[in-house]
Amino acid sequence: MDVALVEFSERGFDGARVNHIAEMTSTSKRMLYYYFGDKAGLYRATLLAAYENAKAMDHNLTLNELTPTEALKQLVVKPFNNRSALTSFTRLVAGENLRRGECVKQLPEFQEINRPTLELIQTVYARGVETGEFKAGLDPLALLWLVLAPATFNVSNQHTFSAAWGEKLYTETGQQMLCDMAVQSVLSVVVKEQDSD
Amino acid sequence: MDVALVEFSERGFDGARVNHIAEMTSTSKRMLYYYFGDKAGLYRATLLAAYENAKAMDHNLTLNELTPTEALKQLVVKPFNNRSALTSFTRLVAGENLRRGECVKQLPEFQEINRPTLELIQTVYARGVETGEFKAGLDPLALLWLVLAPATFNVSNQHTFSAAWGEKLYTETGQQMLCDMAVQSVLSVVVKEQDSD
Amino acid sequence: MDVALVEFSERGFDGARVNHIAEMTSTSKRMLYYYFGDKAGLYRATLLAAYENAKAMDHNLTLNELTPTEALKQLVVKPFNNRSALTSFTRLVAGENLRRGECVKQLPEFQEINRPTLELIQTVYARGVETGEFKAGLDPLALLWLVLAPATFNVSNQHTFSAAWGEKLYTETGQQMLCDMAVQSVLSVVVKEQDSD
Amino acid sequence: MDVALVEFSERGFDGARVNHIAEMTSTSKRMLYYYFGDKAGLYRATLLAAYENAKAMDHNLTLNELTPTEALKQLVVKPFNNRSALTSFTRLVAGENLRRGECVKQLPEFQEINRPTLELIQTVYARGVETGEFKAGLDPLALLWLVLAPATFNVSNQHTFSAAWGEKLYTETGQQMLCDMAVQSVLSVVVKEQDSD
DNA sequence: AATGAATGAGCATTCATTCAT
């Protein structure tokens, strides 16, 4: 349900109104309860669908023919752009974190959905270590963290950031610069120094 | 009002109940309205106080005696630790971003409050450029962004992240590693590489 | 349907949920409507079945070989014990009375079902009058009333009574005493006193 | 709140609508929640008030100048008539019993409210034993039970009873007869045989 | 400055019931 995603991501769980969601759908509010049980059930389904969709977009890559370094670049660029394109998803996740991950922790499928994302970066990293391009001994999970941090922050804190210091970074060129910085910062951690340009 | 900070950061603007705040204070709900006008007014005051406090903590540094590189390190480490210590603040900011910065954009003092933070990094960066340690031509605002991104993400997405991939990164040693990575990633962007020298 | 009896007797007509009844049956809710029309129809069927069953239990007696006095005793003891055993029935009847007998008054078979009960006591009373053991001129219906009052009250007001004055009367010995009292009180009304003889 | 008593006694706890109560009062539904917290709170208050009122009516007697036997008669007649006059109360109690006394068991004042009723019968019985009019060794609580049973049954099962066997017992003369029977049945248990007329 | 009482509008949720197949 796209409209539920919009409502929940726009107003958070508490702010979201089942009424609004129903009114913007062809079905009635009553049907929402018929299918999802309650507001939390609807939220759960929405969250899950949003995660699946985001994963699909992040994984829409063909890395095998790239060098590990180039592949890693893609693994930074892609989420960076996607978080921006999937503002609703990013907001939904921010909201779920405000709820202390209450819902996500109870979703049995949640870990399974996310596993491939870690595997992806793991594979590329392993290839890079093998070719000698990458430093050995790094934690792929920390790498993933390093990739997601700027991509997520860029979207989730956009409003307070630009309220404080202006919109300069949120122009097209500003975003390009940030993306480049994000790439460089990840590479500097992963790639062996003598190899870096 | 500390209790308002807790309530708003814990439940977001919509989830927060004026009742709860009143009940946990010595004053009555009626008095809250007397002083702050409405819920939004209370929220505004809370937000402002939280920002002031966070700024004070981030600026609790004596950088003049450090080399620019060492100072920059501090400028990364300090917010990283502070965001963690000030979870309530970080949550509050996340909530305000979900509201699209609605409140923060109308606060006339907001830009003024934040300006010193940018000036701080600007000063250090200028010194580093002067001494030749830092690359020239970088945007201090982008640097600030690069500093805040990991510090904020680390706290604001903690729950979904650890729900997806476990708590490993949120142990003491995990946090140390992330902080080191954050430092390294910033330095790699700012500091001239000795190889290319 | 036993499960309907439980639901209606447990929660009353308003409190009963057609859903609950359906879920605890092998048939679906939809089928309940198919067979009984509506909730009231289901209730009607339940009530009728419960009355038939109670009557069957109350009449499970062989009085012909007893003296009228002994038979009368049985006619007191039996319902007293049965109302207790048939708590569900007693509760159902209490609920129907709260509805002002709305349903029972529209059941055409209702009077017919109950008639044998009155006939039973009538027969015994007539025999007793004939033998001279019983006072003449009493109204058998009033006798029936006198028999049912303690038996019913004992169950239907059990909870408020024991909440007010403790459970003492609802122990095994307590119940025995009450039953004896009920018997004695009926006999005192019906049986000729030997003193006045 | 008289109107709450009517609503709850008329429709039971589940059937009662807070809306109805509010509409029939000068206050709003919102105020009901302000004062009583929730539906259960309103019910609790209603139940308590009804019990207090019933007690007041049952105790509106001056027994000191009567012989124990005459006093005991009053103790049977009074509740018998009162249960009839206080139909709402009797229905409310029946409803509470259907709820298994859930509410009444949690009311801390409940036992205290009822104690005087037992003391009253206790006092009269003690006097009667002293004068030799009454049999010794009876349990005053069982006596109370014997008094309340017909009085309560008479009202609480009125509808099913008259639906089954007609209204004959619920005419004025019928009620008089039942009351006499109730008196006689209690006396026969309490009063020594040689004394009973 | 301070407050107890009041309120309109709205919320998530539930229920008995029926439509289309």
Place this chain on the structure above:
DNA sequence: AATGAATGAATGCTCATTCAT
């Protein structure tokens, strides 16, 4: 005979807010 999907109308309850004092 049997059923999954659909629904209008309520229900208990809550919330931010204000009135009168």
